[in-house]
Amino acid sequence: MNEIEINNILSKGANLLDITPSMFDEATSHYKAVGEFLGNHGIDADISPCGSILTGTVVRPYSENEDAYFDIDVLMNRPGFDSANNTPGEVRDPVDETLLKSDRYGNMAKEYDECITVEYVANGIEGGFRLDLNTCIDDKTCKTRQEYADSSVSMAWKNPERWHGSNPRGLCQWFIDKNERFAAVERAQRKARILKENRSLYASIEDVPDSLDRSEMQRAVQVLKRSRDEFYHRCGKSEKAPASCVVTVIIGKVSDHLPNNTKAIEFLESFIQCARSLAAARSLPNPVYDEDLLQEWDDESFALLTLWAEEIDRSLGNLRCGARAKGGAAAEAIFGSKIGKRAMPVTAAAVVPSVVTPLKPWSM
The missing domain is CATH 1.10.1410 (Poly(a)-polymerase, middle domain)
Known part of the structure; x- marks a missing residue:
């Protein structure tokens, strides 16, 4: 060949x-709904995607079962907290307890040391997906690459309870910046194909999000x-x-x-x-x-x-x-x-x- x-x-x-456009839209609506739900219960958290759904490199996780769930990484950044004056438990426990004890998410949520997940069942056609909700706070101590340092966070982990420094959104943006000159090549043609296959979702090429290209x-x-x-x-x-x-x-x-x-x-x-x-x-x-x-x-x-x-x-x-x-x-x-x-x-x-x-x- x-x-x-x-x-x-x-x-x-x-x-x-890859994730389909309809599943992408569904995943987006669901993680936004989690943020609204927490806000309605008095918990302030800025919800944003990170990982492969942000970099455009999503793949269905490996499994013998062809309906394996997509993993969607989400940051839940809680403003008003800092690692010097707050413990990880003070930041994360209210989030986990609100989701686990709720009628809406209780049966779908599961707690892990690094995050809490919310699993959405397969729809019988495209498979299901799992939101990995990572509770975190801003971390201003990172000095690597100042153009990305502002997005550094401290993750609230359990067992043992500790802060874990990271910069997942910064890494995503770094990759997106690297990718831009390659993405610009034939972008219009690729978006035209997406539009042709998803007329029920998008009315024009301009409506097709870059995150699906x-x-x-x-x-x-x-x-x-x-x-x-x-x-x-x-x-x-x-x-x-x-x-x-x-x-x-x-x-x-x-x-x-x-x-x-x-x-x-x-x-x-x-x-x-x-x-x-x-x-x-x-x-x-x-x-x-x-x-x-x-x-x-x-x-x-x-x-x-x-x-x-x-x-x-x-x-x-x-x-x-x-x-x-x-x-x-x-x-x-x-x-x-x-x-x-x-x-x-x-x-x-x-x-x-x-x-x-x-x-x-x-x-x-």
Whole structure:
């Protein structure tokens, strides 16, 4: 296959895993409703999305069940509190208790150490989604990259009760800023396709939100996130999989050296090179916060990252070789059996083997 055909397969697979415009609108209305509900119960909290729904890199979480729920990260920033004078419990407990004890959210909410979740059942067509509600306060102590420092927060965590510094919205904005020059390429054409497929939601191209448009850079992140989930699951090492922020930062960093018209496949090739170098560098600074994103990694984590990069490289090579069977197996290695088959052209899918032979990093 040529580069255009391969890129079409990657883009189609990512699109099949993406959140739909109707689900995006539904998720937006639901997290806004949570904010209104808390406000009506005397709890002041500024609700805003972060993570993949903000960066435009959402993928359906890996699961044997094709109806796995989308995870939507939301910040609930509580004004008027600070870590010097308030405990995490003082900030978070009223939020959790109000949701857990309410008739409206009680049966949908579940409390975790890092956040409280509200789960919306699948609608039978597109699947369901889960809001991860992270209670936080402003944190003005971060000095990394002043243009993003103002969005730093302290998360209210439990068991043990503690403040956890972070800057998720700053990282999202950093990625969005990096992505803009790639997103500008053929944006109107992509939005026209979204409009054509969603006439019931939008009346014109201007009505299609930028948050639903996907650049080649964003598609690359989506492909990598699913490839990661597939690879580490087959290895039985899902707990060692790199966090999505690691994938996002790597792609953001390699983008500095790529032209505006770079395709998803070229982002993957740059990711492979960077992943190999990280095995030696063993450090990946957070561009918007004072931390090393790989600080907790051990030798096995770096070895697995290298093996994952090698599998991506091998899969791209198999797609290039022209043999339909090899190409089909490569698509399944990246996306999984169901999505891999659907991503391939019809003539190729007919000869795709049903079993993907995984690498065996546990024997290293």
